[in-house]
Each structure stands twice: as C-alpha cells, then as structure tokens.
Amino acid sequence: MDIQMLVNITSRAWTLPILSSMHSGVAGRQAPLLAATGAGRTAFSQSMDHLIALGLIERNPGYGHPLRPEFRLTPLGKTAANLANKIHHVSAEEDWTLLRRSWTLPVLTSLHTPRHFGDIKRNLPTITDRALSQSLKSMETRHWVCRSVDGAARPPKSVYSAVNTGGLISQVSAPEVNFP
Incomplete structure (x- = not known):
C-alpha cells in the first residue's frame, strides 16, 4: 500500500476500527460492527461509504436484506485490514x-x-x-x-x-x- 492510500483511509475517523474488526472476524453487518467499534450511526455510515469508495469493502452479493446489507473485504481491503489489526494489537x-x-x-x-x-x-x-x-x-x-x-x-x-x-x-x- 502506498502512503497516499493510507492518508485516504485515515481521513475518516472510524475506518481503522471497522477494518480491524472485520479482519478479526466481526460479521460485516451494521449492528455487529457498530457494537465492536463504538461508532455513532452517522459517522459509521460515512466511514463505510468512504471504505466502499476506496474499494476496500464491497457489498456481499446475495447476502443480507436490502435495508441491512452485509459487507466483505476486497483483496486490497484485506491488506489494509491486516495493517489495522496489527495497529489495534500494539x-x-x-x-x-x-x-x-x-x-x-x-x-x-x-x-x-x-x-x-x-x-x-x-x-x-x-x-x-x-x-x-x-x-x-x-x-x-x-x-x-x-x-x-x-x-x-x-x-x-x-x-x-x-x-x-x-x-x-x-x-x-x-x-x-x-x-x-
């Protein structure tokens, strides 16, 4: 990952906790991720939209209700989530x-x-x-x-x-x- 991508990822407050939580196995749905991160709904939603725009997460096709979608990490998102998880552990x-x-x-x-x-x-x-x-x-x-x-x-x-x-x-x- 290049430094510009890291700058883009960290431009939203809750992106690192979301990525770390998804890496450690928290289900890619809103309720479990909200509980794991402690984020507010609006900030969480903005961070998720930002992660989707960066291509780090995507909707999991065929899973979840349209009003309660399920998300998964993309290959680039797995790299970023691994880094977020390492940072979370130290x-x-x-x-x-x-x-x-x-x-x-x-x-x-x-x-x-x-x-x-x-x-x-x-x-x-x-x-x-x-x-x-x-x-x-x-x-x-x-x-x-x-x-x-x-x-x-x-x-x-x-x-x-x-x-x-x-x-x-x-x-x-x-x-x-x-x-x-």
Missing part, C-alpha cells in the same frame, strides 16, 4: 482516540526513523504545515513522539522520533507502506 483502547485523527497514523508511519519537520512533510505531500505541527504536538503530549534539537545544524533543527506506543505503531505500519 495499542490500547484509549489510544484509539488519537489514532482516529486524520494525520496521526501517516505521520507515525513516516517516523520509522528520526526525521526533521521538512522530511516528514516531503513524505506526506498533501499535509499542511499547521496540520503536521498540530499532529506532532498532540503526539508529543501523549509521549508518542520525542522532539530533540539538532544543535550541530545551523540554524538548529528539531528532530522527531516515534517512541513508546508511537514507536510500536510506527514499526508495525512502516514496512507495509511505500513512500514516494
């Missing part, structure tokens, strides 16, 4: 509030090695400076990212590294993603 329940934010996972994935702000931005071409800065600050507050200053560089530059839970998530997701 993180705690309280970590999912931060992981549901749009840029958290793509930024952590690009931090598989220590990087400068500009290097992270080059790996994620569609991210704005403000969004990157806010993501790094929120992850630094949770102790997922460590910021140090490279005093040898002129002017001094900040170096960001994924640590603790952020480091685990980064090491799980980075091998699965191709950068430009």
Whole structure:
C-alpha cells in the first residue's frame, strides 16, 4: 500500500476500527460492527461509504436484506485490514482516540526513523504545515513522539522520533507502506 492510500483511509475517523474488526472476524453487518467499534450511526455510515469508495469493502452479493446489507473485504481491503489489526494489537483502547485523527497514523508511519519537520512533510505531500505541527504536538503530549534539537545544524533543527506506543505503531505500519 502506498502512503497516499493510507492518508485516504485515515481521513475518516472510524475506518481503522471497522477494518480491524472485520479482519478479526466481526460479521460485516451494521449492528455487529457498530457494537465492536463504538461508532455513532452517522459517522459509521460515512466511514463505510468512504471504505466502499476506496474499494476496500464491497457489498456481499446475495447476502443480507436490502435495508441491512452485509459487507466483505476486497483483496486490497484485506491488506489494509491486516495493517489495522496489527495497529489495534500494539495499542490500547484509549489510544484509539488519537489514532482516529486524520494525520496521526501517516505521520507515525513516516517516523520509522528520526526525521526533521521538512522530511516528514516531503513524505506526506498533501499535509499542511499547521496540520503536521498540530499532529506532532498532540503526539508529543501523549509521549508518542520525542522532539530533540539538532544543535550541530545551523540554524538548529528539531528532530522527531516515534517512541513508546508511537514507536510500536510506527514499526508495525512502516514496512507495509511505500513512500514516494
């Protein structure tokens, strides 16, 4: 999977929990997935529509009632669901509030090695400076990212590294993603 696909997947809050739940065997119907993820109906519906548009899930033909359809993972969806499940296993329940934010996972994935702000931005071409800065600050507050200053560089530059839970998530997701 490429980094742009990961950015697209994480642009909706509940896509990763839905993919992880489907990978672990939760039935591909609305009620079981709602119970497994804890999402609200509207946000869940928007996330499902987004996953269908990305080609990660599809309606299971011949199964389910028209008002209560059943869904299944596509081949590309199985790859994404496997990654979501790995991330779910290395993180705690309280970590999912931060992981549901749009840029958290793509930024952590690009931090598989220590990087400068500009290097992270080059790996994620569609991210704005403000969004990157806010993501790094929120992850630094949770102790997922460590910021140090490279005093040898002129002017001094900040170096960001994924640590603790952020480091685990980064090491799980980075091998699965191709950068430009």
